[in-house]
Amino acid sequence: MKLRCVAIDDEPLALSLITQYVAQFSKLELLQTFNDAIEGAEFLANNSVDLLFIDINMPDITGLELVENLSIKPMIIFTTAHKKFALDGFELEAMDYLLKPIPFDRFSRAVIKAIDYFDLKNNVKTESPQYLFVRSEYKMVKIAVADIDYIEGLVDYVKIHLLNSTRPILSLMTMKAVLEKLPSEQFSRIHRSFIVPNMNVKAILNKKAELISGKSIPISSSNQDFIDEWMKQSFTNR
Template identity: 45%
Template sequence: MEIRCIVIDDEPPALQVMSRYIEQIPYLKLLRTFDDAVSATNYLQSKPVDLLFLDIHMPDINGMDLARNLCSSPMLIFTTAYKQYAYDGFELAAVDYLLKPIPFARFEKAVVKAQASFLQQQFPPAIEHIFVYSSYQHIKIPLHEIIYIESLEDYLRIHLATQPPVLTLMTLKKMQEKLPQERFKRIHRSYIVAVDKIRSVVSRKVKLQNTTELPVSDSYGDFIRNWKQQ
């Protein structure tokens, strides 16, 4: 998987060094280099870029100001001869901050960090548990334990396979946002069910593995059709 990048630096020798370094990294694709920030800003407004190598001291626009005003959110690696801007780079969530002259080994270390961040964005880790607050403590609940979730006005009761139910102060809508949509489906204004715990669906009723039967309301009728097609 390629990481599309551009380099912005008003010094031609620095552009040459960065271009040469980028050519040695197989997963980096250099789209363009720019010796002025204005042209680079215009380019970024219309072209998708994953990673930006950005100098800070430039005559037209300061690199920090450019980064703050970007419409898109590419990963940032600052390249500069000035140490005093490191904290500003941290505030902008930069992947790294490279001091010139930049050794190739230090450059490579920075782009490895960028690759890890990029892969995490593309392939976020699967959610395997949630935390809820109950009985004055935060409780970790493995997703595979959840059979169904029941709304009790302002509270939820989370029914589990091998543990007693857990009661927590939360709305069903908020809980739905925390759960992986492909694994948990809302079937009623009062119920969310774990799809892998469903044994059968008959006459607008869902029968679960623990023999519980729950109604499917008219507004969630699509759930029945989609479940039968799986």
């Protein structure tokens, strides 16, 4: 399945470059390009689009305003010559932010993230996702589900601790939101502040889950059912 793409930029040379870059990816189908933002907005309102490349600084309406007013938002990759717009772009949950002049390798990394995310969304009903996508430090981060040691909740943030890494990934999201992104049969919330991969629990002692990494995670009284489920899984997998 190809990603249906549209590019909007008031600079013809920028549109030409994006057209050339998109042509290098068999997974992408460029439906249309627009140098007029209003015409582009009308097309988006009447057509199904998966990925939008859009300049931020345009006359009549900015790329930020256009995206903000879309009733159905595709994945967004902003392109601009101005770094100052980066934060605003990510507040609109952009997939990535490319600074002009855009080198192909940087464009490629942004597109691969979009393709991976697209495939994840379309395969979620048939198979367990292998990757978790979160926003951290103004960029979209791809995390292999198998690399997660445990997840810790900190008010409005989550800390995703990884195996073989001393630096956790910090993301502005709730525990409920991150749990919904994970395969339910592989992860459990055992405490209001902790989510663990079931297979990484090697022992349970004194209402604490001992992980293969050596970390000890408390199991709250409201999540005691996890102990029974873990024991059943452990017995079944012998």
